[in-house]
Amino acid sequence: MEKQPAFSPSEASELYSIDRWGGGYFAINPSGRVSVFPKRNGEEIDLMDVVAEAKRRKLAFPLVVRFHDLLRDRVETINATFAQVIQEAGYTSPYRGVFPIKVNQLREVVEEILDAGRPWHFGIEAGSKPELLAALAVHSDPESLLVCNGYKDTSFIRTALMGRKLGKKVILVVEKLEELVHILRVAAEMRVEPFIGLRVRLLSKGAGKWATSGGENAKFGLSTADLVEASDRLHESGLAHCLKLVHFHVGSQVPDIVTIKRAVREAARFYAKLSKMGHDLGHLDVGGGLGVDYDGSRTTFDSSMNYSMEEYVRDIVYTVKEVCDSESVPHPVLVSESGRAIVAQHSVLIVETFGAIEKNNPSSRVAAQPGDEGARLLADMLEIETNLHEKNRLENLHDAQEIRDRAQSMFDLGLLDLRSKAGIETLYWRIAARIVDLFKKADHIPEEVREIEIAIGDQYLCNFSVFQSLLDHWALGQLFPVMPIHRLDEHPDRNATLVDITCDSDGKVAKFIDFQDVKETLPLHRWQPGEPYYLGFFLAGAYQDIMGDLHNLFGRVNEMHIYLDEDEDSGHYVEEILPGSTIGQVLSLTQWDVNELARQMKAQTDAAIKSDRLKPNEAMRLLDDYERTLTAYTYLNFDDQHRS
Numbered sequence: 001m002e003k004q005p006a007f008s009p010s011e012a013s014e015l016y017s018i019d020r021w022g023g024g025y026f027a028i029n030p031s032g033r034v035s036v037f038p039k040r041n042g043e044e045i046d047l048m049d050v051v052a053e054a055k056r057r058k059l060a061f062p063l064v065v066r067f068h069d070l071l072r073d074r075v076e077t078i079n080a081t082f083a084q085v086i087q088e089a090g091y092t093s094p095y096r097g098v099f100p101i102k103v104n105q106l107r108e109v110v111e112e113i114l115d116a117g118r119p120w121h122f123g124i125e126a127g128s129k130p131e132l133l134a135a136l137a138v139h140s141d142p143e144s145l146l147v148c149n150g151y152k153d154t155s156f157i158r159t160a161l162m163g164r165k166l167g168k169k170v171i172l173v174v175e176k177l178e179e180l181v182h183i184l185r186v187a188a189e190m191r192v193e194p195f196i197g198l199r200v201r202l203l204s205k206g207a208g209k210w211a212t213s214g215g216e217n218a219k220f221g222l223s224t225a226d227l228v229e230a231s232d233r234l235h236e237s238g239l240a241h242c243l244k245l246v247h248f249h250v251g252s253q254v255p256d257i258v259t260i261k262r263a264v265r266e267a268a269r270f271y272a273k274l275s276k277m278g279h280d281l282g283h284l285d286v287g288g289g290l291g292v293d294y295d296g297s298r299t300t301f302d303s304s305m306n307y308s309m310e311e312y313v314r315d316i317v318y319t320v321k322e323v324c325d326s327e328s329v330p331h332p333v334l335v336s337e338s339g340r341a342i343v344a345q346h347s348v349l350i351v352e353t354f355g356a357i358e359k360n361n362p363s364s365r366v367a368a369q370p371g372d373e374g375a376r377l378l379a380d381m382l383e384i385e386t387n388l389h390e391k392n393r394l395e396n397l398h399d400a401q402e403i404r405d406r407a408q409s410m411f412d413l414g415l416l417d418l419r420s421k422a423g424i425e426t427l428y429w430r431i432a433a434r435i436v437d438l439f440k441k442a443d444h445i446p447e448e449v450r451e452i453e454i455a456i457g458d459q460y461l462c463n464f465s466v467f468q469s470l471l472d473h474w475a476l477g478q479l480f481p482v483m484p485i486h487r488l489d490e491h492p493d494r495n496a497t498l499v500d501i502t503c504d505s506d507g508k509v510a511k512f513i514d515f516q517d518v519k520e521t522l523p524l525h526r527w528q529p530g531e532p533y534y535l536g537f538f539l540a541g542a543y544q545d546i547m548g549d550l551h552n553l554f555g556r557v558n559e560m561h562i563y564l565d566e567d568e569d570s571g572h573y574v575e576e577i578l579p580g581s582t583i584g585q586v587l588s589l590t591q592w593d594v595n596e597l598a599r600q601m602k603a604q605t606d607a608a609i610k611s612d613r614l615k616p617n618e619a620m621r622l623l624d625d626y627e628r629t630l631t632a633y634t635y636l637n638f639d640d641q642h643r644s
Contacts, residue, residue: 020296032489038069103339197245249287374420555581
């Protein structure tokens with residue numbers, strides 16, 4: 001393997017912007033590998049050590065690695081920030097955050113969050129009956145909240161009110177006026193006083209990809225007229241005191257702090273006015289929206305945010321205090337549903353590259369049949385390459401394009417052989433790559449050169465499914481930081497897009513974070529056959545685990561759950577391994593009975609033995625292979641190639 005020029009950790013950090021989006025959790029160590037700092041202190045975990053541990057345990061890739069100490073740090077950070085700002089502002093009520101489990105419903109994640117948040121009475125939010133059933137079981141702190149959002153039927157309401165009977169602070173948030181009547185009726189039947197919240201439909205609109213989840217045309221929430229009617233009905237029922245919370249949601253991943261400020265001010269005013277209508281409210285839920293700076297640009301771009309957590313918290317606390325003081329209303333307990341900002345950073349998806357499609361490969365041979373038209377075109381192309389320099393770079397590009405077009409026309413007519421066509425195309429891409437290099441330091445780069453720079457990029461074949469592990473990238477164009485997790489002491493001399501192993505042309509990653517814009521290719525090192533090359537997809541812990549689909553029946557990926565431990569030689573230990581889906585498991589999800597499949601295959605091998613197509617021993621070996629494969633991981637396995 002040819003050693004690339006030396007590359008320093010600082011150069012690698014700048015190239016991949018890891019210091020910008022890493023938030024103190026990720027950095028490049030002196031060995032040219034990515035390290036994780038789960039507590040943002042000196043305790044680090046080398047991701048390649050994690051890879052080595054996975055291999056020792058026979059865990060195939062792709063692999064999700066969850067750093068539970070990092071998850072705890074996120075919970076502690078948001079709670080400590082609210083506590084600090086509340087104290088400095090002279091705010092007279094506490095913060096009682098809840099984790100919306102729709103962001104990541106995995107039991108290990110939810111339990112870790114609740115345990116980390118116990119000192120602050122951190123609660124949970126559920127938006128469906130399955131989520132509520134799980135939440136009721138793990139919710140054990142009588143001081144923390146269990147907020148119920150989403151549309152509700154009788155079963156949902158009864159389950160929530162069961163929590164009230166158990167002494168839990170379960171708040172049923174009314175999404176439409178009819179729900180209030182329904183809740184009051186079921187509560188009367190169960191002889192329990194409900195805790196009720198009202199979701200306000202604000203005029204303030206959201207921003208970013210989820211802007212439509214807020215505003216007056218939002219899917220959920222009550223209008224001003226609905227709020228008045230809800231208040232009247234509660235008074236008429238003698239249950240005005242049961243209204244405990246005002247809720248709003250302006251959207252997920254809000255990139256602009258001005259949006260949040262405006263929405264909080266409007267909601268605080270609703271809270272104050274409802275309080276004055278004779279309701280002992282006590283809680284204001286500002287919903288979700290706290291962003292994650294995926295690209296590190298600190299801008300209002302969809303995949304970024306122009307504010308810090310501290311600014312977010314400060315704007316909420318001081319705005320609510322100002323409005324309530326002006327209305328002479330007691331300060332409410334502040335509630336937020338910041339799921340993305342808690343879980344996004346805690347998991348890393350590690351994928352293995354198993355091949356590369358290169359358009360510009362310097363080692364490709366150039367040849368043509370002597371004396372034919374292909375040889376003349378090839379000679380013209382070689383002359384362009386020989387005389388290429390900065391002054392005539394654009395003219396040379398046009399000449400090379402013209403020759404390639406002529407070659408294609410001749411090939412279409414059957415006048416050009418395959419070897420000559422291959423040689424001309426090889427030279428064209430070689431020339432195109434040199435022209436792109438000649439424009440690197442130019443003040444102005446023509447659009448056609450920019451397009452060529454993208455076109456000459458390689459395609460790296462990666463053993464994963466975009467649809468399973470990065471659904472938001474495919475569906476919404478969400479950007480995630482992607483970079484190699486090793487060889488970062490070498491200069492990355494290739495630019496590539498990433499393609500997955502599904503049969504869908506959309507199964508690719510062709511948009512990457514950049515400090516100033518969105519990049520079409522990612523700088524990578526040359527792929528070497530037989531040598532593993534690993535990429536990390538970062539900040540993907542929110543939504544991706546749950547929303548991934550079964551395209552091509554690629555199922556859930558293997559997981560490792562890691563904790564720091566100074567008593568371990570490595571400084572950490574693997575607390576749990578969750579195996580990914582097997583082929584048999586995903587087949588069963590689509591109504592295939594694996595025992596019936598095996599029976600049908602046995603019938604076919606028996607028939608092959610009877611017809612002398614197979615000998616009995618060979619037939620049994622083939623059947624064993626088939627049945628063993630049904631229990632295998634759904635993704636590709638390249639252990640044999642690496643051993644060779």
